[in-house]
Amino acid sequence: MAAGIASCTKTMDLPGLPQNKITLYKVVNLPDTVIYGAIDNVEKTITVYVPFYYNMAVIDPEITLSEGAKLSERALPVSVNAQDVKYTVTGADGSTNTYALKIVNQSISSLEVDWLTTDEQIASPVGVLPNIAGNFQSRNAQAVSVELAKQGSGEKVSLVMDAAGLEPSGNSYTLFNPPIPATIDTGYYDVTVSFAGHSSKISRPVHVVFQQPDLLIPSREVKQGGEISFTAFNTVFVGLKSASVTVNGLTYPLSIVSFDRLNMTLKTPDNMPVGVYNYTATYNFEFEGWPAVSKVGALTVTSK
16 A cells, blocks of 8 residues: 655745834934944944044934834934933834944043153243144044143143144144243243043143243324333233334333233323324333344324
């Protein structure tokens, strides 16, 4: 007797693809650059790595979902320090899925800085700090802070970095042009640089010294006995003792009304001769401890 074996085939439908997924997460608030988030559909996380050299305060996400799905929340900008951001996706079939956002701020492990040259480092009020070399890995000088601490007194001066620059140089970066304020005292200052959560003190101090006072002499018009003002040029005024102006071969004193590091106000004498002295007025300024400064300018004197 022959035995027969019957076979049958059963067709089973595969489970449908989830309709509640985030399929793409990208950060779009950087010019010419996009950062993509790493989506883990097992752990339900989105990880975004933010390099420190972008100096971002927030990330602005653009989110792509499964076809027909919707986010329960708007995709708003997120602080790079946020720790509790979640996205809930509702699929077209009504199912939901929740993702936790993880932002990883990448940074240098430590900050190493030193003067670019081995010479004695000298700076002056209204000048700039000597160039500093460091492993900044960034072109954003405004993300750097520089603090000077005067040796002996500990007086601290924070530099405003608006005019400073930061450029790659060989295997390092160079910080240049941090401006020195006009009001700083002379002396030796320790220099501490801070960046990306790290601080480092340069081993050698900077010596802040005064320079020869100088000023511009633009065209001026003044009444007899009136006041006339001048502004310092690439330096500061220190120890102003006297001022005078010579016209028609005669010298007239200009009494000091007031002066500070950047400006001086002088008073002309009542007997100052009326006239137009087109770059024939010779000014003389005496500063304590410095050679006299002589300047020729245009001066018009009118009667009072």
